[in-house]
Amino acid sequence: MxxxxxxxxxxxxxxxxxxxxxxxxxxxxxxxxxxxxxxxxxxxxxxxxxxxxxxxxxxxxxxxxxxxxxxxxxxxxxxSVWLMDWNMHKSYLLDLQQMGVDVIPSQLLLADPTQIQTACQSYHQNGQVVVIKPAIGQSGNAVIKWQADQPIPDFSLYSGQQIVLQPYIAEVAEYGETSLIFFAGEFSHAVRRQPPKGEWRANSAYGVAILPVVPPQNIIRQARDVLMRLPEIPSYARVDGTIIGDRFLLNELELIEPALYLHTDPQASARxxxxxxxxxxxx
The missing domain is CATH 3.40.50 (Rossmann fold)
Known part of the structure; x- marks a missing residue:
């Protein structure tokens, strides 16, 4: 059949x-x-x-x-539906954080302007820039970078939602984001998504360059370790992070509809x- x-x-x-x-x-x-x-x-x-x-x-x-x-x-x-449902909401980053994964420090908040401003103050007082994202979102949509000397953003675009608050990682703009693709838990290939000059979002909607790369083995191990902490191994996964020295700092884990960049490796589609x-x- x-x-x-x-x-x-x-x-x-x-x-x-x-x-x-x-x-x-x-x-x-x-x-x-x-x-x-x-x-x-x-x-x-x-x-x-x-x-x-x-x-x-x-x-x-x-x-x-x-x-x-x-x-x-x-x-x-x-x-699995369980994995995808879990991966839809960025609270999964907090779960991974609790599992010991090296994740960009993340807070989950209700989209209440007063609550958001209060949470941002602790970053601003330390001279840090913050990034605010919808808890359910794709492709960098409605992602805001806010520093203390800028006007208060319009938080109404998050009305009725939850948001994730993170410190801005300057290395993303400088070094880009590295995406490692795994099939059934085995490393397949990787790309670096390099934002154009003046851009800080490493998403396709913002003109990133897609560059095939071969990450060091210790970076591959760190990315694979993220998958090993899940209750089941996904058939496909894209593990996005910023490489800072020998450290792989997880930005996102994509288990639903990631671009897999199959065209960047001649054997990727076959795998x-x-x-x-x-x-x-x-x-």
């Missing part, structure tokens, strides 16, 4: 990016039926890969409902296809 896999896109960005086409061809060559559809259409397949669900942060509850309904219908995801084929055999 032929098995199927659905690579889900989204209504905002319905087309599959070109750099995933080699993966599609490899899966098809291995006898899989590959479907491409928006997650909002609730595609049916043996395994679902929500790799391009790039608008879920706009409808987080609807996305959660879809994940749960798909499981109730007996469908499997490449990464990922092999992991997905193994997932199919476990059904």
């Amino acid at each position: 032929s098995h199927s896999i659905a690579i889900t896109t989204c209504q905002t960005y319905p087309n599959l990016p070109e750099n995933l086409q080699p993966l599609v061809r490899l899966l098809q060559a291995n006898g899989l039926q590959v479907k491409v559809d928006c997650w909002q259409n609730q595609p049916q397949a043996d395994v679902i890969l929500p790799l391009c669900a790039w608008d879920y942060a706009q409808q987080p509850e609807r996305f959660r409902e879809w994940l749960q309904q798909a499981v109730e219908f007996g469908q499997k995801f490449a990464n 990922f296809a092999q992991v997905l084929m193994q997932k199919i055999t476990e059904i």
